[in-house]
């Protein structure tokens with residue numbers, strides 16, 4: 001596989017008064033899965049569309065293997081993309097949709113059966129797409145992205161709508177594509193979907209780059225020196241430790257998290273005040289905690305959990 005990068009250079013995109021992408025620069029390297037993470041509305045799809053010349057930047061540029069997408073005569077052989085799994089005519093058979101794409105891109109028709117098999121749709125290839133679940137449409141979209149055996153894959157929320165087995169499948173599959181030396185950029189609004197799959201993370205909030213980092217670096221940077229205390233007497237614990245200058249947050253029915261004191265000091269303060277506790281230890285932030293804290297001020301639309309389900 002050729003060693004191709006995707007580069008965003010000072011990309012800017014405005015929609016009326018909305019600044020969807022704000023001077024965004026990063027490089028996506030080959031041979032690893034790069035997660036493109038940010039809350040809904042952060043600008044991920046807009047950035048991907050600009051990479052694929054489906055949207056024109058108001059500033060900056062996006063380069064695919066060092067060149068603009070439009071400079072490729074047969075782009076499907078270099079870049080495969082999944083943007084909107086619903087963008088297939090429901091009356092079409094899956095194989096006809098892929099055949100049409102293959103013909104349009106000068107790709108031999110035998111490749112259609114190959115990609116249907118790769119994504120596990122060989123048994124429904126002759127069925128109409130209208131009867132497909134969202135998960136099956138996602139697989140069909142991925143089949144389309146793979147038609148030209150491209151070195152670069154750009155996948156927008158491919159996990160959306162997949163069942164647990166489909167999620168397992170796509171995780172392994174993305175890793176395999178990267179291990180073959182391909183450049184894999186995959187977006188999600190949920191960190192949990194990507195934290196075990198992505199080697200590298202690009203985190204976006206309101207069109208801006210918040211972090212360009214590995215999962216490990218992000219955790220190391222932010223886990224800090226918080227201490228978690230398990231106690232049935234939360235309010236007395238909060239009073240005693242706050243008086244000593246700590247910041248204390250309630251993190252569970254019987255847990256508080258303390259910042260600003262050493263473990264020894266917490267133990268001695270609680271003992272001195274005769275406050276019982278059943279456990280004490282270093283608190284390790286989950287990647288989801290870190291992500292939520294990082295993107296909190298950058299969320300344009302914070303859905304309540306019920307709304308989130310309704311939208312999903």
Ligand code: ADP
Nearest residue numbers: 015018020038039040041042043044045046047
């Ligand atoms: P994400 O993919 O991270 O959810 P988007 O790139 O879809 O974010 O959207 C970024 C911002 O740009 C949002 O505020 C969105 O409402 C706005 N936006 C995206 N596409 C359009 C469009 N075609 N017209 C107007 N506004 C748009």
